[in-house]
Amino acid sequence: MFATVASAVVEGVEGHPVSVEVHVSQGLPGYTLVGLPDASCRESRDRVRAAILSSGLTWPNRRVTINLAPSGLRKQGASLDLPIALGILAASDQIELPRLEPMGAVGELGLDGSLRPVSGLVCMAGAIDRPQLVVPACGAAEAAIVRPGAVRSASDLRQLVDALRGEGPPLPVVGPPLAVEALIGVGDLADVRGQPMARWAVEVAAAGGHHLLMVGPPGSGKTMLASRLVGLLPTLCSDDALTVTRVHSAAGIGLPPCGLVRRAPLRTPHHTASLVALIGGGTSALRPGEISCAHSGVLFLDELGEFSAVALDALRQPLEEGLVRVTRAARAATLPARFMLVAAMNPCPCGEGGATGRCRCSESSRARYARRLSGPLLDRFDLRIEVSPPAAHMLLDGPAEESTAEVAARVHRVRAAARDRGVACNALLPPDTLDQTAPLSSEARAILRSALACGQLTGRGLTRVRTVARTLADLAGADEVDAEAVSAALALRSLPASVLGIDR
Amino acid sequence: MTGGAAGGGLSAEAAARVALVKLKQMGPARASWLLASNPAVAVLEALAAGRLPAVSSPGPAGVNADLIGAWARQLRTPELELERIAADLERHQVRVLVAGDRLWPFALDPDPPAVLFCRGDAELLAGGPRVALVGTRRCTSVGRQVAHRFGSELAGAGIPVVSGLATGIDGAAHGGALAANGVAIGVVATGLDVVYPRANHKLWDQVIEMGLLVGEAPPGTRPDRWRFPARNRLIAALSEVTVVVESHARGGALLTASEAADRGRAVLAVPGAVTNPAAVGSNALLADGCPPACTVADIVDHLESRPVPPPGGRAAATPVDLRLVGSDTETAGQGRSSRLRPLILAEAAAGDVHVDAIVAASGASVPEVLAEVQRLVGEGLIRLDGSTITSTPPPP
Numbered sequence A: 001m002f003a004t005v006a007s008a009v010v011e012g013v014e015g016h017p018v019s020v021e022v023h024v025s026q027g028l029p030g031y032t033l034v035g036l037p038d039a040s041c042r043e044s045r046d047r048v049r050a051a052i053l054s055s056g057l058t059w060p061n062r063r064v065t066i067n068l069a070p071s072g073l074r075k076q077g078a079s080l081d082l083p084i085a086l087g088i089l090a091a092s093d094q095i096e097l098p099r100l101e102p103m104g105a106v107g108e109l110g111l112d113g114s115l116r117p118v119s120g121l122v123c124m125a126g127a128i129d130r131p132q133l134v135v136p137a138c139g140a141a142e143a144a145i146v147r148p149g150a151v152r153s154a155s156d157l158r159q160l161v162d163a164l165r166g167e168g169p170p171l172p173v174v175g176p177p178l179a180v181e182a183l184i185g186v187g188d189l190a191d192v193r194g195q196p197m198a199r200w201a202v203e204v205a206a207a208g209g210h211h212l213l214m215v216g217p218p219g220s221g222k223t224m225l226a227s228r229l230v231g232l233l234p235t236l237c238s239d240d241a242l243t244v245t246r247v248h249s250a251a252g253i254g255l256p257p258c259g260l261v262r263r264a265p266l267r268t269p270h271h272t273a274s275l276v277a278l279i280g281g282g283t284s285a286l287r288p289g290e291i292s293c294a295h296s297g298v299l300f301l302d303e304l305g306e307f308s309a310v311a312l313d314a315l316r317q318p319l320e321e322g323l324v325r326v327t328r329a330a331r332a333a334t335l336p337a338r339f340m341l342v343a344a345m346n347p348c349p350c351g352e353g354g355a356t357g358r359c360r361c362s363e364s365s366r367a368r369y370a371r372r373l374s375g376p377l378l379d380r381f382d383l384r385i386e387v388s389p390p391a392a393h394m395l396l397d398g399p400a401e402e403s404t405a406e407v408a409a410r411v412h413r414v415r416a417a418a419r420d421r422g423v424a425c426n427a428l429l430p431p432d433t434l435d436q437t438a439p440l441s442s443e444a445r446a447i448l449r450s451a452l453a454c455g456q457l458t459g460r461g462l463t464r465v466r467t468v469a470r471t472l473a474d475l476a477g478a479d480e481v482d483a484e485a486v487s488a489a490l491a492l493r494s495l496p497a498s499v500l501g502i503d504r
Numbered sequence B: 001m002t003g004g005a006a007g008g009g010l011s012a013e014a015a016a017r018v019a020l021v022k023l024k025q026m027g028p029a030r031a032s033w034l035l036a037s038n039p040a041v042a043v044l045e046a047l048a049a050g051r052l053p054a055v056s057s058p059g060p061a062g063v064n065a066d067l068i069g070a071w072a073r074q075l076r077t078p079e080l081e082l083e084r085i086a087a088d089l090e091r092h093q094v095r096v097l098v099a100g101d102r103l104w105p106f107a108l109d110p111d112p113p114a115v116l117f118c119r120g121d122a123e124l125l126a127g128g129p130r131v132a133l134v135g136t137r138r139c140t141s142v143g144r145q146v147a148h149r150f151g152s153e154l155a156g157a158g159i160p161v162v163s164g165l166a167t168g169i170d171g172a173a174h175g176g177a178l179a180a181n182g183v184a185i186g187v188v189a190t191g192l193d194v195v196y197p198r199a200n201h202k203l204w205d206q207v208i209e210m211g212l213l214v215g216e217a218p219p220g221t222r223p224d225r226w227r228f229p230a231r232n233r234l235i236a237a238l239s240e241v242t243v244v245v246e247s248h249a250r251g252g253a254l255l256t257a258s259e260a261a262d263r264g265r266a267v268l269a270v271p272g273a274v275t276n277p278a279a280v281g282s283n284a285l286l287a288d289g290c291p292p293a294c295t296v297a298d299i300v301d302h303l304e305s306r307p308v309p310p311p312g313g314r315a316a317a318t319p320v321d322l323r324l325v326g327s328d329t330e331t332a333g334q335g336r337s338s339r340l341r342p343l344i345l346a347e348a349a350a351g352d353v354h355v356d357a358i359v360a361a362s363g364a365s366v367p368e369v370l371a372e373v374q375r376l377v378g379e380g381l382i383r384l385d386g387s388t389i390t391s392t393p394p395p396p
Helices: A044-054 A081-091 A121-127 A140-146 A157-165 A196-208 A222-232 A238-251 A275-279 A309-314 A316-321 A363-371 A375-380 A392-397 A404-420 A431-437 A442-453 A459-476 A483-492 B012-022 B028-035 B040-048 B065-075 B082-091 B122-126 B141-156 B169-179 B198-210 B227-238 B252-262 B277-287 B296-301 B334-349 B355-362 B366-378
Strands: A002-011 A014-025 A030-034 A063-069 A103-105 A132-136 A151-154 A212-215 A298-301 A323-327 A332-336 A340-345 A383-386 B095-097 B116-120 B131-134 B161-163 B184-188 B212-215 B241-244 B266-269 B383-385 B388-390
Touching: A002 A081, A002 A121, A014 A081, A014 A121, A030 A044, A044 A081, A063 A081, A081 A103, A081 A157, A121 A132, A121 A140, A121 A238, A132 A140, A140 A151, A140 A238, A151 A157, A196 A212, A196 A222, A196 A383, A196 A404, A196 A459, A196 B355, A196 B366, A212 A222, A222 A298, A222 A340, A222 A404, A238 A332, A275 A309, A309 A316, A316 A323, A316 A375, A383 A483, A404 A459, A431 A459, A442 A459, A442 A483, A442 B366, A459 A483, A459 B366, A483 B366, B012 B028, B012 B040, B012 B082, B012 B095, B028 B040, B040 B065, B095 B122, B116 B122, B116 B198, B122 B212, B131 B141, B131 B169, B131 B227, B131 B252, B141 B161, B141 B169, B141 B296, B161 B169, B161 B227, B169 B184, B169 B198, B184 B198, B184 B227, B198 B212, B212 B227, B227 B252, B241 B252, B241 B277, B252 B266, B252 B277, B266 B277, B334 B355, B334 B366, B334 B388, B355 B366, B355 B388, B366 B383
Parallel strands: A002 A103, A030 A063, A103 A132, A132 A151, A212 A340, A212 A383, A298 A340, B131 B161, B131 B241, B161 B184, B184 B212, B241 B266
Antiparallel strands: A002 A014, A014 A063, A323 A332, B095 B116, B116 B212, B383 B388
16 A cells, blocks of 8 residues: 655755655565665654554554655655654555645654654745645644644644544644744843943944944953844844744744744854854754854854854855855755854953053964954954943943933834835945945045045945945934044944054 | 184184184173183184183083083084184174274173174264163053154164164164164174064164164074073163163063163163053162153253254154144034044043043044044044054054
8 A cells, every 4th residue: 555645854944845655565574764864764663663553553564665755855854753654554544545635744753652843844834735734733833934824733643643534623723923022131231331332333233234343351241232232133024034933943943932033033152163053054954054043133253262263264255145055965055144243352362452461461372363363254344343341430320321222213213224225234235336325425435535545445345334334324314424424434444453463 | 613814804703702602502691701811712722622711710500511512512513614604694794793893882891792793884883872762562552652752853863772673662662763764773682684573574674774783692593581681781781871661560671771770871761650560660760760761852961972963953852742733624513523632632642542431531422433533543643443542653
């Protein structure tokens, strides 16, 4: 007897449809699984057998052959347990084949027959084109985002089989996702006291999506500033939200209860993260890395000087293109990676900077530390600031600072202006349109001309300065980019001496 | 080691001295001790025979039979042949001065070097009085500026500036002297062909080209730690006045000062801010009674022989000018920018200042302050590194 069940697997952030074909025939009892399953997929035999027996059903004592089509695509993970079990049951006449026709199934089976959640449901759901989709109850909301109304959830194999046979209640339909979840775990900007330059740089970075580099001694508040930056960003539009949800689902990151990721994500990889963990890839599933999980959000690299040079270099291409192409010998995947880069670093290995009397580093170790940051990566940062520790009296007795809500109002206004120009944020403005979108006053033009002439700016730097100046003009409510905006943008681009490796 | 006069103008005594200092483990102290009662030729003959020459005192520690044996063996190698030495010096364009030469500057010195190697214009040693500007490698930007300014004003007044070509104060002093097209004399601890620190190699070349580079170590000598205190005594010995610009509580500059005091030379110190850790040593010198050097006039007053002042008279003492003349290209934001401008310049003149401090002091918004800072940078009055403002561009 022969049965086919529709299912899917994830590669990168794309779901690929998989057809599970089961053939049960006369012959010595045996079990063969073909179609390039990986190790956990091959282990499905024992799981499925135990699950079927635990559910009070019969394991066919004949020759069972299972093919995971298309046979050229590698199948990984345990998500094919459920379709295999259903296929075996159908092929051994324990459920009626026509009942399986309109259904797709995805899920891992426990030995007791329970259905376990799998990662990447959002991607898989989009790849199965049957009218109904059965998924494990836990995490079913993910699938409902993509296929509203088609998703049925089941908590164990017995419940599913009873529903298919008509002997039990029908499976519950999973509803569409709920409202946006509250922003938790992100501090308020009012907590940052007495650091006007840093606060303002965070506001500019959030408003225009510009990459930000903070250099400062330990304890000066760089990490605090970065986490509050995310709180300033507006909620994601539905396209971005769907992309981010797919990426997070494929990466196995838990999704919010409503199923859809609506807040800009903040990813903080540790500096020991491997290249693959950061960029994406891996041998089996081409999983999204941290930069993809930070798509439409913020990638915060704390202790930039501690990251391996290889990993930092690998960031340059995604920063340029907004996506990362992961290729292996047989397969390739394109993962989204349009993120805002925020980095924090100490001015020197001991952290105290070039300040005389406190820095314990030798000149050569300071120079070596500065060299780790390659020129091209440094060039990607449009805003480079030094964070100085706040004065003690400001921490305790200083005036109240603006809260996240107050600053976010300005940030959202600038983001809206950018959307009117056709981009998600000012940092993405195409260079050739700058004359229309960011017209310069004659004074501003003169300032830029002299900066170019004295070598302070390269051509690339010029474009970046103009986009930052556009954000500054938006914050000031001006249409034209004036001299003050351009001057401040140039000042924001100046490099700290410690990063240049020179003694001030 | 053959005797007799060598070709190329190198006398036998000079060549012998060069060979002597080329011996391994032969530092200035041991060389001086051996040469105290013997000409170098005799010393080499004795060492080659495996014994010490006639010496009048026990001498420094560590000179034992093994060492003498090693020296004897080294003297037999071809490198220490007279012709090889002369050719080697020729190749590095190094001139050798020994006691008795016309240009020898250490005639009455209690602890002269065995040999003085020179690159550049050795005639500069025959000029008038020289001033040493010394200080710490880890200096503040204010110290750097002062060293640069003093170096340039002294050199502009015709006074050669002597220093150690190290990073920090020394480099700034020489930079200033060269910028004023004056005379810079660099005293180094390495061989004259071994640039140390590497970062200063351009300065090194400029000093050779426009001034004089001297040292007591033969070409090829690496920067051994122990050679630097020895070098400092030469800086003191070559200068009539020694000025300590900035020094930490312990530092080579203080050693140079004490060597100068031992030789009866004047020692001055530049007063530093009491909050500046790099001024602790130089301020301590002031507490001990050294006269302060606030302007170049203070320094020149201590020279016993007056140099010929340049046309236009002695350089007047001027504090760092605030250049309050507003730029006429700016029309926008007149009121606030005219308040910010002198504030930024004044704060920057006092030392490195962070943008936050300007914002706090002026009450202006961050973009206003940044815009004014950038304008001042464009005019060349201040420098912005990241978020820190410094007064004038530091010397190269």
